[in-house]
Amino acid sequence: MKPTERAVADSGMRGFARLAAPLPAFPLVVGAAAVVLTGGVYHALRAGSALFPDGGTGWALAVLTGIIVGHLVALGRDRWWGGTGSGAALTLAVLLLYGWLPAALVSLAVVVLVAGARSHRWRQGLLHGSSDILGIGAAALVLAAFGETPSVRDPWQPLDWGIGAACEIVLAAAVYLAVSRLLLHMLLAPQGAGLPTVSRPALARQGLVGVALLGIAPLICVVAMTLPVLLPLFAVPLIALDSTLWIARARAEEQLRDPLTGLPNRQWLLERTWSALEDAEQSGLRSALVLIDLDRFRSVNDTLGHLAGDRLLLQIADRLRLALPRGAEAARLGGDEFAVLLPVADSATSVMRIARHLVAELGSPLDLDGLTLVLEASAGVAVFPDHALDAEGLLRRADVAMYQAKRDRTGVEVYEYKRDSNTPDRLGLLGDLRRALDAGEVELHYQPKVRFDGQVAGLEALVRWVHPERGSVPPDEFIAIAESSGLMPHLTEYVLETALAQVAIWREQGLKVPVAVNVSPRDVHTPGFAGAVAARLARHGVPPGALQLEITEHVLLEDPQRAADTLAGLTAHGVKMSLDDFGTGYSSLVHLRRLPVSELKIDRSFVARLAIDNEDAEIVRCTIDLAHSLGLVVVAEGVEDDETWERLRDLRCDAVQGWLVAAAMPPQEATAWLLARGSQGWQRPVRRKELGPASAPGQVVLHSRSEPLS
Incomplete structure (x- = not known):
């Protein structure tokens, strides 16, 4: 056997050894069998009865037992525990002829001799022998119920058997097999396993073996009483029965086992x-x-x-x-x-x-x-x-x-x-989203980004979808569905096409502001993505500098080389790149050096607690300093109050985005918002306490700090 094959075989045995760990009931079964066997031996000795037949029949049975044991040892396998056809057939024949005690001794002899050859399997061998003895005892009780109590002194002669005896033999054999195999299953199966997969086909095979035993065991009885010298010849069909059983069992286990590791499949x-x-x-x-x-x-x-x-x-x-x-x-x-x-x-x-x-x-x-x-x-x-x-x-x-x-x-x-995009509900939503994209029912809203001098730095295009039956569907929900399916490229294509068309309209109106579009890692890893973006820019007559693509650092995790090539192609065309959700990944500082970005957006989870959490404030400060040292523009997301605005201005952040400035707006409202600001840009609402004595007459004071401006 090659080393690799040996490793596979050893790993397979270790894997199934875990499935065959005897349960705490082990002492009970072994103890019960020991009590039954000891009591039977004691009773037979007191009555002066022989424990096993002598003469030619006894020796012939002993030789047959020895051949069977030699066969089991020569197999070189550890999986004979759990019921062999040869041992069970011989045991059943002795039970019918001489009663349960000689049959138990035959079973015990097989167990002791084979376990002696395999000392490391003595525990399972002892358990098998104990189960077999209890099964023999149950079968003897069945025979006794019909008035049949064979013994060495008074064998049950096959010549006396009739139709009624045949029924008794069938019932006794069935009880013997059922009790012994059921005990083995209960004690060797995993806890709480019910009927494990390995045992289901095994039960069918044991049933076929039981039928074969019914045909062989009575023949052994007839030969033992008429011509015992021929008994050893039964080794041939019995060994053939064993081999057939093991081959079938091995094939069944192969269907349930991984051939390489030996683990279940x-x-x-x-x-x-x-x-x-x-x-x-x-x-x-x-x-x-x-x-x-x-x-x-x-x-x-x-x-x-x-x-x-x-x-x-x-x-x-x-x-x-x-x-x-x-x-x-x-x-x-x-x-x-x-x-x-x-x-x-x-x-x-x-x-x-x-x-x-x-x-x-x-x-x-x-x-x-x-x-x-x-x-x-x-x-x-x-x-x-x-x-x-x-x-x-x-x-x-x-x-x-x-x-x-x-x-x-x-x-x-x-x-x-x-x-999970594969639930029936979400699969239905996926189909609805595909139809909505085809029908142009998905909208883009635009949220401004402004500098601290009030000038508009750009707008971010955000996807919005109002379902005809469900109402407004959260972007996180339907974007996750698109990402986990094949719909994400279609959604990105739709957003880019819609956003560039809107940029072209704004440029005709004299509103030359860049628009940012989010793209997923799947988009970046799509071959030809950079060329497709450049083609759309040319088709709409929009200069590359008017488009900004927002990415996350996850674009580098799956296929770094392809992502780097795509991003390099986009920047070569003049498209600006922005790193979104900075601070939420695993190696952002490393990725900052690898990604060709010109802008960094601090995630709202840090900005939201900036004014009240010193640790978040320190993270934001270090991020801004780091980005500036790399020549990047810093935008803070989720700015909703004046205190956060003031802190970000003090930390030299370049621009902000959030409800303090404006919520995401439909195209018409965004157009009106941009036109209303004109060249003066956006003016932050002034709170009453900020107005000094020299405030100009007629100064407008807004008390609400969270409501979006229109």
Whole structure:
């Protein structure tokens, strides 16, 4: 076996060993079997009855048992626990001939001998033997109910069997198999798993094996009583039955297991999740699903090759197993995507904490032939019943959250309905938005930016949509829908076309003010975007300097090189760039040096508390100083009161935008607002306390500081 194959096999066994951890009921089952077996031996010895047949029959049975044990040991596999066709057939035959005690001794002999050859599996072997003994005891009670109590001294002769005996044998065999296999399932299945995926096809196979046992066990009885020397020949069909069972079982497990890492796959995860949700619903508890995706793993495959990528995935799978909290179960869904099922979850907060721990563990350095690699991961969390009521819905919503975390570079995100464009309601809204764009029903409103001398520095075009049935739809809602679908380029094209047409109208009216348009990272990463913008400028007869594109630093996170090429192309055409929402990203200072921007906009979250929060004030001051040192113009967003205006002027901010100046206005109102200001520009309303004794007669005093001017 090659080293890689051995690693895969070992990882697979470790993965399924987690599914086969004996439960606390282990001592009860083993203890009950020990009591039954000890009592039977004691009773037989006191009665002077033999424990096992002697003579040729006894030796023939012993040889057959030895062959079966040798076969199990020679297989070199650890998965014989859980029921073998050969051992069960032999045990059932001895039960029918000589009663439950010799049958229990045969089962115990198989367990002891095979467990001795595999000392590291003694616990599961002991559990299997105990379950088998209890199943044998249950079958003996069935026979006793019909008046059949075979023993070594008084065997149940096959020649005495009739139609009634055949029914008794079928019932006894069914009880034996049902009790022994049910106990094994209850003790080896995961806690709260119900009927796990692996066991469902296994039950069908066990049923077929049971039918085969009914055909072989009576034949063993007949030969044992008539020509025992031929008993060892039954090893051939019994071993063939074992091999058939193992092949079928291996194929079923392969369908539920990832061939590389040995982790369960998507099919297993979905069915296991269904079981967990059913248990959670009955208990009134929560369950959760965490979907994990490795960031930029494709570059590893492209650079080092797929074989190196597979070896890294093996390390990732091992780390994931070790980092799992108690009761959690992991699966590989394909590629570099993994999932973790938490059958019981306290809350979304606790699941987020677990997800962050898993992401941190997977983000630790990895060693590949002396090369140290760091692979970051993103995770999405969905909780039952908060986010979905079925397995497929939970998986899909965890996937939505995961891609949100990947896009925003936050590491971990919990599912939010308002950010999911795939809900029926939001899909309907997406269709309505597409129709509204085609019909020209989406409007642009314009909000001025003014300098502290009152001159208008420009206007920002803001999208507004009034739905015919829903009314005004918040921009954050429908823009998020457009970004998460293929509609964003269409929306950007519509906004650019509408804004440039309005700029052309204003320039004809002598209003030569630049207009800023927001563009998304998807727009910047679209091939040919810079050329398309230049073509629109030429078509409308608008000089490039009259257009300003507002971007966020997220444009560099997905494909930095393509973004840099697009931005360089735009600036080469003369289009000005503005960095929006500064301060809300993760590496803004670094991006300031990489982005060809001429303007920086301080996010309103810092401006809103500028006058009352010293820390925010210090952040704003440092940002303004930094921007000025780089030759950038600074605009403060969300200015709504005089105190903020005064502080920004003292900090040497270049321009402001907000309700203190004006709210976003439709084109007609924006035109009237610009014409009314004329060459004098905008004059800030003067508060009464600012009027001194020398105030001019007739001075207008406005008391409201938050209302937009018209």
